[in-house]
Each structure stands twice: as C-alpha cells, then as structure tokens.
Amino acid sequence: MKRFFCIFLSFAMIISAVFALPMFSIAASTDEPTATPVPVTVEDAFADVSTPYIALMEAETGALLYQRDAYSRAFPASTTKVMTAIVALENIKDMNRVVTLGWRPVSGFGPTSSLMGLKANETIPLMDILYGLMMRSGNDAAKALAMETSYEVFGQDTEPSELIPKFVDLMNQKAAELGMNSTHFVTVDGRHDDNHYTTAYDFAVLMRYALQNPVFAKVIATAEYDVAPTLQQTDFKQNRR
Secondary structure, three states: OOEEEEEEOOOOEEEEEEOOOOOEEEEOOOOOOOOEEEEOOHHHHHOOOOOOEEEEEEOOOOOEEEEEOOOOOEOOHHHHHHHHHHHHHHHOOOOOOEEEOOOHHHOOOOOOOOOOOOOOOOEEEHHHHHHHHHHOOOHHHHHHHHHHHHHHHHOOOOOHHHHHHHHHHHHHHHHHHOOOOOOEOOOOOOOOOOOOEEOHHHHHHHHHHHOOOHHHHHHHOOOEEOOOOOOOOOOOOEEOO
C-alpha cells in the first residue's frame, strides 16, 4: 500500500512519497491454522529522525498512521511550491502554451534565491516552467506561473500588481477546499513570512491530493529535463538539485 510522510525542519519541510513497511507482521504457529497479525511499533522507524514535525499518512485512505507534532504550526519554505504547482495545473487550460515573459517574473530576487534561470523576454512553454518550479525550486518559475495563472483566471486586463495577490487567494481557497484548516499562504515561493504557515498534517493532506494529479506526479518523479533552447538561452537543461 502506498504511503507517504511529511517532515518539517525548523525552517523548511521535506515531503517524500515512499512505500512504507507493512504495519503488521505475520506470526507463524504450528498450533493455529491461520497467521495472527501482530502490531508493530511505528515510532521505532522514526526514532533517529530529529525533526519536530512528522505526519505519516496512507495515500489511499488518508489515515494518519504516525505523527509527531503534526498539528503544530511550521513554516513550509519552498515546499509551498507544491500548492503553487497544483493551483497552476488546475487553472491553466493548456500547459503547453508558449508565453513571453516580461521583466516582472524575473525580478525582485536576492542573491541567495533558488532560481530556474528565467530571463526577461524569455519565450517558453508553461510546462517547461513547471519543471523548473519543481525540479530547481525556482522562485522565478513560481512567480511566472502565478502571474500567467492569474491572467488566465482573471483576465489579461488584470493589474500587474494584483497578479500575485490574486494567485495567493487561489492558493488559500484550495487549502480551505482540501480541509487544510491550519494553513495560510502569503507567498507563491515560500519565502519566509510569519503569516505564511502550515502543519505537517495539512501538508500531508495536500501531498495526498497532489499525487493524484498525473502531471504533478510525473514532474516530481523526473530526475533530468531538457528545456528546448529559447530566444534568451541555448542550454537550459533542468536537473533536480
């Protein structure tokens, strides 16, 4: 049975899809005609994991199998991009549509920002930006997807200054729809804000939902992706960091 767990670090969160060990063992006996399930203590599997926030959830049923402070508030950091990806995928009709980016999606980032490497006047398919979002954790990719999604949902006449706030509203609407009751988004890329928070449990709920999207599941399983040459760049390969 497929299961996955969400682990928060102090300022970042790691989410993984795993095949967990069976939650019971079979005790064989010559005196009994059938085997008897014997519960196994799940805590032993995570005794060496130092992070304070863990939620182990069964993907098929949503059952919480193990938790450590799973309901405590934590900052999601770049894993925010999971919600960014899902909102974009569910609102953009054609992810193969080619867009030409202006200066806004590629500006406003500090020297330590994680970037896909987009440039102003880049002409590129939205799907390539999605790969840059999830494989390189590109803050520029998050901003570009958020802006293009808002244009598609709210119209091309939307004020540029309103594109990101409107997308964040969509993120929070999706969180409420999924029952992520202890989550609030402020940014599209996860840069720290005291009002940008979630819990390990809420994010497990999101990951369970996100993995049902075949495009999302394919992207996060990709190790290397070749972006076709653009007007601005001839070598634009994306590798998972």
